Amino acid sequence: xxxxxxxxxxxxxxxxxxxxxxxxxxxxxxxxxxxxxxxxxxxxxxxxxxxxxxxxxxxxxxxxxxxxxxxxxxxxxxxxxxxxxxxxxxxxxxxxxxxxxxxxxxxxxx
Amino acid sequence: xxxxxxxxxxxxxxxxxxxxxxxxxxxxxxxxxxxxxxxxxxxxxxxxxxxxxxxxxxxxxxxxxxxxxxxxxxxxxxxxxxxxxxxxxxxxxxxxxxxxxxxxxxxxxxxxxxxxxxxxxxxxxxxxxxxxxxxxxxxxxxxxxxxxxxxxxxxxxxxxxxxxxxxxxxxxxxxxxxxxxxxxxxxxxxxxxxxxxxxxxxxxxxxxxxxxxxxxxxxxxxxxxxxxxxxxxxxxxxxxxxxxxxxxxxxxxxxxxxxxxxxxxxxxxxxxxxxxxxxxxxxxxxxxxxxxxxxxxxxxxxxxxxxxxxxxxxxxxxxxxxxxxxxxxxxxxxxxxxxxxxxxxxxxxxxxxxxxxxxxxxxxxxxxxxxxxxxxxxxxxxxxxxxxxxxxxxxxxxxxxxxxxxxxxxxxxxxxxxxxxxxxxxxxxxxxxxxxxxxxxxxxxxxxxxxxxxxxxxxxxxxxxxxxxxxxxxxxxxxxxxxxxxxxxxxxxxxxxxxxxxxxxxxxxxxxxxxxxxxxxxxxxxxxxxxxxxxxxxxxxxxxxxxxxxxx
Numbered sequence: 001x002x003x004x005x006x007x008x009x010x011x012x013x014x015x016x017x018x019x020x021x022x023x024x025x026x027x028x029x030x031x032x033x034x035x036x037x038x039x040x041x042x043x044x045x046x047x048x049x050x051x052x053x054x055x056x057x058x059x060x061x062x063x064x065x066x067x068x069x070x071x072x073x074x075x076x077x078x079x080x081x082x083x084x085x086x087x088x089x090x091x092x093x094x095x096x097x098x099x100x101x102x103x104x105x106x107x108x109x110x
Numbered sequence: 111x112x113x114x115x116x117x118x119x120x121x122x123x124x125x126x127x128x129x130x131x132x133x134x135x136x137x138x139x140x141x142x143x144x145x146x147x148x149x150x151x152x153x154x155x156x157x158x159x160x161x162x163x164x165x166x167x168x169x170x171x172x173x174x175x176x177x178x179x180x181x182x183x184x185x186x187x188x189x190x191x192x193x194x195x196x197x198x199x200x201x202x203x204x205x206x207x208x209x210x211x212x213x214x215x216x217x218x219x220x221x222x223x224x225x226x227x228x229x230x231x232x233x234x235x236x237x238x239x240x241x242x243x244x245x246x247x248x249x250x251x252x253x254x255x256x257x258x259x260x261x262x263x264x265x266x267x268x269x270x271x272x273x274x275x276x277x278x279x280x281x282x283x284x285x286x287x288x289x290x291x292x293x294x295x296x297x298x299x300x301x302x303x304x305x306x307x308x309x310x311x312x313x314x315x316x317x318x319x320x321x322x323x324x325x326x327x328x329x330x331x332x333x334x335x336x337x338x339x340x341x342x343x344x345x346x347x348x349x350x351x352x353x354x355x356x357x358x359x360x361x362x363x364x365x366x367x368x369x370x371x372x373x374x375x376x377x378x379x380x381x382x383x384x385x386x387x388x389x390x391x392x393x394x395x396x397x398x399x400x401x402x403x404x405x406x407x408x409x410x411x412x413x414x415x416x417x418x419x420x421x422x423x424x425x426x427x428x429x430x431x432x433x434x435x436x437x438x439x440x441x442x443x444x445x446x447x448x449x450x451x452x453x454x455x456x457x458x459x460x461x462x463x464x465x466x467x468x469x470x471x472x473x474x475x476x477x478x479x480x481x482x483x484x485x486x487x488x489x490x491x492x493x494x495x496x497x498x499x500x501x502x503x504x505x506x507x508x509x510x511x512x513x514x515x516x517x518x519x520x521x522x523x524x525x526x527x528x529x530x531x532x533x534x535x536x537x538x539x540x541x542x543x544x545x546x547x548x549x550x551x552x553x554x555x556x557x558x559x560x561x562x563x564x565x566x567x568x569x570x571x572x573x574x575x576x577x578x579x580x581x582x583x584x585x586x587x588x589x590x591x592x593x594x595x596x597x598x599x600x601x602x603x604x605x606x607x608x609x610x611x612x613x614x615x616x617x618x619x620x621x622x623x624x625x626x627x628x629x630x631x632x633x634x635x636x637x638x639x640x641x642x643x644x645x646x647x648x649x650x651x652x653x654x655x656x657x658x659x660x661x662x
Contacts, residue, residue, distance in 0.1 A: 021137065022207050023161035061139045064157060082586055084525060087534075088159060092526035094454045094536045097190055097205070098160045 005068045007043045014040040014071040014078050015049070015056050016088070017063035025088045025099060026063060027078075028056055033063060035099055037089040038077030043068070121265075122219040125226060129153045130212035137209070152232075152270075154225025155211055159529045164203045164211055165228040166218060170238040170256040170280075171199030171480040175467035178478055180221045182463035188214050193463070195448060195456040195484040197520055197571060198277070199237050200228060204527050226264060231272045233263035233343070237279045239287040240481035243402060244443045244489035246435035248283035250299045250306065254398035255335060256280050258391065262336050269343055273350035274358035276343065277315075280308075289482065290314075291322045291602035292574060294360045295342060300329065307331045312342060312372075313364035316568035320604045321361045324369050326376065334384065336391045341380035345372065405475035407438045408492050415493035425500050428511040436490070444474075444488040444499060445481070445513040451547040455521045455539050456484030465506050473499050483520050485513065516552045516560060516625070517543035520571050524564025524581060525588075531564035533581025533588040538562055538617055545618050546625070555625055557638045561596070574598035576640040577621065578605040588614045592624075594651055595643050606648060608655050620655050627654030 007013035014037065015028040026033040027040035034040060043049035049068055056066035069085055071078040080086040091098025129149070136146040150156075154165040166181070173181075181201060185193050188210045189203045196202055206214060218224055227234060236259045243251040259278055263269065269276070281288035282299035290296030296311035308330045314323025330338050342360075349372075350363045357366075364372050419426045434443040446466065448456050458466075466486055470478045473495040474488040481487050491499055503509040512518050519542065522528065524535030539562050546552045561575030565582070572578030578593035589611040596605030612620050625639070631650050632642045643651060 018157055018161075021209050023157060023205075025160060060143055061137070064143050083588060084159075084583075087525055091160060092536075093534060094526055094540065095190070 005070055006046050007049045007068060007070070008046070009044040011070055012042045012044045012073065012078075013049060013068045014042060015052055015066055015068055016040075016085075017056060017066035020060070020062055020064050027089075028052060028066070035102055036077075037071070037080065037085075038074070040071070040078050042071060042073060042078045119219060119222050122222065122224045122226075123216070125153070125224065126212065126215035126219045129215055133208060133212055148230065151229040152226070153211075153215065154228035155208070156229060157529070158204070158523075158527050159525065159531075160527065161205045162208050162211065163527070164206050164214060164225060165196070166201050166203070166223060166225050167228050167235050168200050168223075168480050169260045170236055170242070170253055171240055171482070172242075172253065173478045173480060174221075175471045175476055175478065177221045177223055178463050178467040178470070180217060180223065182460035182467070184214055184217065185460040185463065192457050192459045194454075194523065195458065195480050195486070197482050197484065197522070197569060198235050199240075199480045199482055200235055201480070202523075204523070229275075230270075231274050231276075233266065233269055233272075233276045233278065235277075236260050236263070237277070237288060237293075237482060239281050239283055240479040240485075240487045241287065241434050241443050241489060242282065242479075243404065244434075244436050244441075245283050245285075245287075246437045247285055248437065249301070250282040251402055251404075252280040252282035252288075252297075252299055253402045254395055255297070255299070255332070257398045257401070258336065258395050259339065261394065262340075262391070269347065272343070272347055273352050273363075274355070274360075276346075276360070278339070286599060286602075287482075289571075289574065289598045289602075292316055292571075292598060293323065295339060296323050297335075302329045305331060308335065310338065310342075313361040313369075315359050315361045316571060316573050317359070318356060318566040318568075319359075319362065320568065320573040321365065322602050322604065323361075324364065326369065326373050332395070333392055334380075337384040337387045338376075338380050341376050341383050344383070345375045345379050349375065404438075405477070405490055407441060407490070410440060410492060410494050412440050412493040415496050418497040422497075424504075424509075424511070425497065428500055428509055429496065431511045431515060432509075432513045433496075434487075438490075440493055442491055442493055442496065444491050444496070446486045446488065446503060446508050447510050447513050447518055448485055448508075449512055449518050449543065450507060450510045451512075451517050451543040452540050454536050455519050458486070462506055462508060465502065465508070469499055469502055483518065485518070512552065514557050514559075516546045516555050516558045519543060519560045519562060520575075521562040522564050522570035524562075524570075528564060528569075530567060531581070532566075532583040533564050533590065534614075535562045535564040535570055535579075535581055538579060538581070538590065538614065541618050542621055545622065549622075551625065551629070554629065554635075555639070556635065558625075559596075559598070559640075560621075571598065572596070573604045574602075575605060576638075576643070577624065579617065582611060584611065590614065590617045592617075592620065592655060594648055595640065597640055601644075608648065608652050610656075623654045623657070624651055627651060 091100040279288040279293040280297040298309040310327035311323035312326040479487040521535040521539035525531035563570035563572040593605030
């Protein structure tokens with residue numbers, strides 16, 4: 001879908017993929033990949049984002065199908081702009097499964 | 111050429127071992143994802159929205175208690191305690207880790223199961239009537255032919271890279287519960303001049319270009335089944351389009367070339383290929399007919415059943431909706447719906463799977479079926495055992511009396527799981543089911559097929575719903591189109607789009623207006639929604655969906 005997305009300062013983006021071994025969704029962050037979109041690197045520059053995407057594609061032993069997608073700057077980090085990405089960073093709506101359980105566990109540890 | 115595989119579990123184990131090595135090479139970097147993807151798809155492994163998904167074949171929906179227990183074990187060990195029945199009589203697990211899938215396939219192989227050809231451009235699971243071998247309106251059990259087709263199509267060297275996926279359905283009953291007209295090839299067992307054969311349909315399918323199939327052969331003698339089916343698929347394999355994925359299904363080939371041209375090519379191919387079949391297929395069919403011989407039915411009274419019906423209203427209500435007429439006196443087929451109001455259509459927990467396995471062994475001649483409408487059928491239960499079966503199901507929350515009613519909705523996984531989806535399906539199904547239970551209208555509305563898909567690929571069969579719902583992405587918001595008048599069974603029909611779509615929060619109110627309008631206009635309680643729609647046309651129903659503003 002949004003694979004041809006070009007980030008700008010007005011419309012920044014993140015790089016996301018699936019974890020090769022486990023399958024869950026991950027986002028590129030400063031020191032690798034995170035299952036928490038809020039920790040992801042926000043790209044505002046096309047050239048820098050393209051370079052990062054090439055790096056992601058080169059990590060095919062870690063992640064599958066990396067792509068750039070629009071995200072907005074939120075108070076706690078990047079947030080999804082499209083509902084598909086919102087589901088990807090939350091999990092399904094019929095059960096409390098997927099990434100939302102990780103966040104729940106983290107919140108309880110605080 | 112056809113060859114019967116005597117010990118298929120060896121082959122399945124071998125394939126599982128191959129896949130284990132392929133996963134190993136992917137993880138150590140020897141295989142790129144582009145190289146690995148077709149290999150994993152050949153073994154039913156998809157990468158979905160949140161996780162990998164493993165689709166396991168349940169040939170023509172027939173599964174043994176031991177196999178069902180294996181699915182329960184996999185659900186608990188490698189998934190989140192449940193599995194999902196699909197509209198092609200298979201099961202999907204939504205959360206396996208890639209690194210665990212080789213172990214899952216090994217364990218499946220131990221009970222003769224696998225995930226071969228549950229994906230890819232190959233011949234997929236051959237589907238049939240969930241009541242095959244049991245239905246009162248069936249004159250011949252289609253499963254021996256389904257098994258012949260399964261056995262022949264598994265790993266068929268010529269058909270591993272078809273232009274697109276290929277789906278075959280077969281029925282032997284008066285009422286078509288296999289959706290013959292909506293398949294690439296549909297087969298209806300018929301008799302002509304005392305001979306058994308098939309009415310052969312070709313070129314049906316849903317998806318972005320829904321079409322009903324056409325009859326390519328009025329009567330195909332049963333001994334020519336494989337040669338003729340092979341001729342159809344070989345013809346399609348050469349003339350089907352490979353330039354455009356969206357025009358690659360056989361329905362487009364038949365539509366663009368014309369049935370007459372396509373049929374002439376098939377008949378020529380058939381004449382050539384027929385000579386290559388030397389009778390092994392007919393010998394195999396004889397073996398399969400023995401394998402699917404009817405169980406030793408009991409001759410017993412049904413007084414206990416009648417007595418329970420008289421005194422237990424909930425049991426009576428369940429038997430009114432969830433039984434299907436059996437060909438043997440004193441027996442019934444039990445429909446166990448996985449459509450509890452507010453739950454996810456087609457999701458079964460490990461405990462529920464084990465209960466079904468136990469009930470099948472204790473009361474059901476060890477036979478279980480997965481139905482295309484995401485329910486499970488115990489095809490052979492003596493009526494005197496129904497009170498006990500009902501009590502056990504009720505205790506497990508599986509005795510919802512709603513088979514064929516408003517809440518018995520087919521819904522694809524939608525954007526809660528599927529990477530192709532454009533909107534969610536499951537929450538829409540949950541809300542509709544809850545709504546019509548809460549307002550008490552479900553029984554009054556009676557028989558109704560609601561079908562929901564989360565994208566135009568139509569896995570939820572929305573085109574065949576009396577009411578179809580199609581979820582789309584309209585400018586970044588979920589939006590639902592409603593189609594009316596579809597039918598998969600009695601008079602196959604593709605539903606017609608009623609008008610502009612609705613945002614998700616307006617779908618339930620729209621369906622409510624639609625069904626209240628139906629209750630107002632129907633001739634009497636025996637006239638189903640689809641019958642009223644056919645009698646009156648779309649106008650009164652569109653008016654209910656799109657009421658005039660009060661101040662125009």
